[in-house]
Amino acid sequence: MTDKIIIKGLSKSFGSKKVIQELDLKVSQGESLVIIGGSGSGKSVLIKNIVGILKPDSGSILVDNMEMTNLSNKEYTNVLRKFGYLFQGSALFDSLPIWKNISFMPLQNNSLNLKEARKLAIHKLESVGLDESVADLYPAELSGGMQKRAALARAIALSPEIIFFDEPTTGLDPIMSAIINDLIKKNSKQLGATTITITHDLTSAAHIADRVAMLYEGKIIWDGPVDKLHSSGNPYVEQFVSGSVEGPIKIKIQDH
């Protein structure tokens, strides 16, 4: 299989705090990679670097063999069309109704007129199990689970090749989490998309992942197929998976 994303020697710090250190990672075409790791381990920072929301301090990120770290503005705008991004808090624009949220990009670059854009939005709402009645509501009028689904519809609106899911099930009840997991799986398969999901929800990971990687102190310390997750032989992964207080991962309680 060809590599869709290749990351080499990626580092990112905020002030004196090194969040990502010399990280290497490859994701194959059509693969679903789940990155697990504790809170504050740099999972979000990692995918925000890949998308270009954050600029890495050093290292290389290749997407379809194109270097992401030194693109011109125009090239970057074009590359972004390949990406879909589901944010942790949904990040729907609360000044716009749901359908304009979903069709935001085609409406901004005038690639669709209003009627076509609305049709696209309703079609995408259906593919996340919502119907037309939601289209004219504003994000604040929806429940958390519905917001998440609307945000998913926005992420997949232009059939992206690569989709990032940032904690897709955080803050949802177990049933809604299962629905979101199913929707993520179904839509990624339909689009044939390569996906990177960040989570610390192991049920979700088991459901979505082809491969799992664990991030700890800014590095990938283990990665392997999802069925090896519970027999990894890696003490860090074993501690994380079993959720025990004892083990090599030390949480600095006084920091919180």
Next chain:
Amino acid sequence: MNNFLANIGKAILNFLASTGRFSAFCATALINIFRRPFYLKPILEQMIEIGYYSLPVVGLTAIFTGAVLALQSYVGFSRFSAEGAIANVVVLSITRELGPVMAALMVAGRVGAAMAAEIATMRITEQIDALVTLSTNPIKYLVTPRIIAAILMLPCLVVVADIIGVFGGYLISVYHIGFSKEIYLQNSFQFLEKMDVISGLIKSAVFGFIVSTIGCYNGYNSAKGAQGVGKATTNAVVIASILILLSNYLLAQVFFS
């Protein structure tokens, strides 16, 4: 002693760094005025928000400012029998200084704070990151329309403030002090020059730039959490108000020296 010097140095370096960041932010926002795509609808929405919805507060401020000005001038001027100059003092003070400055300060409190709070909330709920991933430049989409709208609408508000302010002075002078209507109006406009009004309008365009850029910049760089949004809003109003008063003095030097 060393520690003391180090702190001063640190403060100066911080100030220079944030001035640099702010300048770069303004430059990006201004360059995007001329770059496609043009976001006309956000500009119109902001013009209505800044211009139309600020009318009541600016109007009220202006009428009371004009009224109190006439009242106090009367008290002072009657001590040396110069009541005839009241109309002149009112119209010159309002058009040159009080109209633009009062309107700008009220807009800083109303609109600058709202800009900071809205953009800061978008920052902490990742809506600004979402704009980036939807290949929309957030500065172009959020900041540029606000700057354009503020620069265009503040002079309009100041025209209204000038008229209402002078009218406030007229009301007090005619109905409270007992001037004749005709003589008061004649006195008002006899010595008024075009430059008195125009200088006020130019100043107000500068104030519009200050209010919008400071509001947006503070919101855009907001720290996380409710406290971050609160601090961004406070900074937006305080810094904009100080810069309005400072630049007002500097511009007055330029225009009338």
